[in-house]
Amino acid sequence: MSVSGADAAPADRDPGLQPERTRLAWRRTTLSGTVVAVLAAKTALHGGASPVSVLAAALCCVFWLAFLRIAHGRITTLAAANRPRALTPPHAAAATLCMLALAVCGAFLVL
Numbered sequence: 001m002s003v004s005g006a007d008a009a010p011a012d013r014d015p016g017l018q019p020e021r022t023r024l025a026w027r028r029t030t031l032s033g034t035v036v037a038v039l040a041a042k043t044a045l046h047g048g049a050s051p052v053s054v055l056a057a058a059l060c061c062v063f064w065l066a067f068l069r070i071a072h073g074r075i076t077t078l079a080a081a082n083r084p085r086a087l088t089p090p091h092a093a094a095a096t097l098c099m100l101a102l103a104v105c106g107a108f109l110v111l
Contacts, residue, residue: 019078026078030071033099036106037064043109053109060105067098 037060044057070091078084 019084023075023078026071026075029099030068033064033067033102036102037061040106040109056105056109060102060109063098063102063105067095067102070095070098 040057040060044053074087074091074095
């Protein structure tokens with residue numbers, strides 16, 4: 001019995017620790033966003049709270065919550081399957097835009 005490319009069954013992929021590393025990366029990014037949102041709220045409320053600073057802090061919280069939803073969905077997907085599906089481009093773009101907007105709002109508060 002010969003084993004050729006056409007006759008052999010495809011071997012199961014051994015993902016190793018890659019899904020766990022990816023879950024941890026999502027958690028670290030979520031933690032970073034949390035720190036930015038908390039510091040933005042603290043900065044906005046420290047001293048005299050102007051309407052612009054409160055709006056920027058509120059936007060930070062909204063972007064953080066949006067990213068948190070995307071990240072939680074991805075973390076649960078990675079934890080649920082041995083071979084999770086790929087992150088779709090719209091979700092990847094939304095996560096990127098949320099983090100960029102969070103950084104811009106946080107920077108606006110500092111400056």
